[in-house]
Amino acid sequence: MVKFLALLKLNFRAALAALRMGGRKRSVSGVGALVLLAGLSLYISGLYSFLFASQLAPAGALPLLIVFMSLGAVLLGFLFSLFAAQGMVFGTKDNDLMLALPVTPFALMLSRTLALYLENLISTLFVLLPAGVIYLWYGGPGGIWVLPTLLVCALFLNFLPTLLSLVAGFVLAFLSSRATHKALMGNLFNLIFLALLLVGSFSLSSNMGELGDAASGIHDAFQGWGLPFLLTEGAVCRGSVPDLLLLCALCLLPFLAVVWLFARRYKSIVTGLTARSARSDYKLGRLSAAGQRRALLVKEARRWFGTPMYLFNTCLGLIMLPGAGVAALIYRSSIQDFLSQIGWEFFFPLLIVGVCFCLSTVAITGSSISLEGKNLWLLKSAPISPATLFGAKVGFQLLACLPSLVVGTILLTIAFELPLWAGVLMLLDGLLFALVCAPFGLWINLHFPKLDAVNDTAVVKQSVSAFLSTLLPMVLVLVFFLLWLPLMEPLGALGLTLLYTGVLAAAVFLSFWVLIRQGPALFRQLSD
């Protein structure tokens, strides 16, 4: 038990250290990033809870809000921690040291999995508690016990996303350990998962309008597979203690059982992950030379495509953008019916906001310095200027964004039957936004590098830089969104979008200016 507690403490510290890097400024930033994550969960929860509650309350089915939001908390936690499980439980760099210690694989795996649980808890709490408040706001039954009971339920429900991401991480690790091309296998797995996620979200949004009418059917549909969510409803809304106890057992026992089962094969999985296929029959052929910029650009591309964790945490927007274009084309006639009543101009600035939102999730440069990690000596001792290095990193992000941006804007232009100038303006604004994000992300990463991370997960998912380089551009998108309604009438579609263009052009100048001005000195101070 003492050994387990020591391991647990170590893994909790490692999870927290990903955000806190020493120094007052950086600790404050770490707390700031946590606040932003909590804020994002709060925003998602608040928005959906209000939407659901406004549909369910008139039909007298408000308790279903708790069912939906507990399901939402589990799914969101699963989404946040899917890639983390792979890194934190199976792919940590201290496996050799840990496996040599006189501790059982079960204790080791449980301590690592509980660190994952701790990380999930932030999003679970900030999804469920606001839902509880909105539930009470709409007059849901249960009284003063609703929030304390919901808190207890959240602590146990949180085992489910942890369990799901653990299973997914195990499957991925298992398949990877048997595959010749591990990165390709990881990328395929993640691509399938993302596709399922997008289809699921799309289907949920389409059916939201019929929630109130279908309340009883939905309740029946949750029987069986959705028992934990129905038990949560029973415990929170009806104060049922047996439901609460059953929920605790239903969440905790499978979690412990699965951890125990996986722990039995833990060493072989971890060993399989570190083993790589190797050949010794390489024949040296003709080698072609390239310039420094191209070499660095190719290296960035190889790292991005060769690190599934990095690729799939930064490519969601690149899939969403053309995906939205395809969806708009499919529903083209409905869109045209709708626009014929209001006019395309009214929604045009929102399209630009949407394009920018997709691009704000593509924070490739936000982790690119941190991922150099122990390899930093190579770049620092090479005869390349910081400007060349920064150019390659920024350039790669722009190259990654460009195909998706062009395809997405063309499809949206066709689907919305926009005039050519509007399509060009949308493309220009998207391009400017990408030009803001790339140098800004790099500048943030130079300020908040995480060069000693125990795995790529800590850099890509948990570092201050990864949070800030995604969330701060989102704030700009939010500002654009908030300006839409108040300024639409006085400025008109063209005026407002030109205002966006002007702001973005200024932001591009500012991003490059701070990177050029501060970047080289920050890079010189980095130490691997």
Added chain:
Amino acid sequence: MLNIEHFSKTYPGGKRAVDDLSLHVAPGEIFGFIGHNGAGKTTTLRAVAGVMDFSEGNITIDGHNVRTDALAAKQVTAFLPDNPDLYDFLSGIQFLNFIADLYQIPGDSRQNLIAKYGGAFQLTGNLGSPIGSYSHGMKQKLALISALIRQPKLLLLDEPFVGLDPSAAHLLKQFWAELCAAGSAVFFSTHVLEVAEKLCHRIAIIKQGKLIRMGRTAELVGDSTLEDVFLELEGDGHG
């Protein structure tokens, strides 16, 4: 080839890792840098390589100041840290090509150089595999090949013999001799005193950041051994 003048380095928190170090490495010279753990060897090598920033003193390589003319200094230098981490997502040949591109080595000569050093270290057959699949020794060999193909004027190495098998270590010494015969210089740190005694034209001993002895190996060792000299200096309160 390498001039270090009054170099000092103080880390945040006040620890003075190197204190007023001055030394010169001539072309064609193999120069050994020895000292106990934490003496300041790695700090010095990293400063010379341009990997670490410093504010006190001056360092020039082949006449290029490492602070004010950093790119020119790095162009003629090859540095290997004590535990060189390489890009695991690249194959061996991709890594060597990447390095050759950064140092602007023409296509034909890079092929010849990789063939020469890859063959000598018996690594050519493995160059198609990802670096992540390499053993520690193979990574060390690959890092050495990447340094040698640059044909550097100054080869900077931190503990180069750690992880190398005896035949690779023997080869490395031969290639050093080859480089020095062509007018290059080798500046390396080591704890293997027998190697330093046999290989080095000159040796510097550093203790707690200060240079306590420097000279031609034969003069420094005299009738004793380098190990005896080192232990004596370590024990007699120098520095």
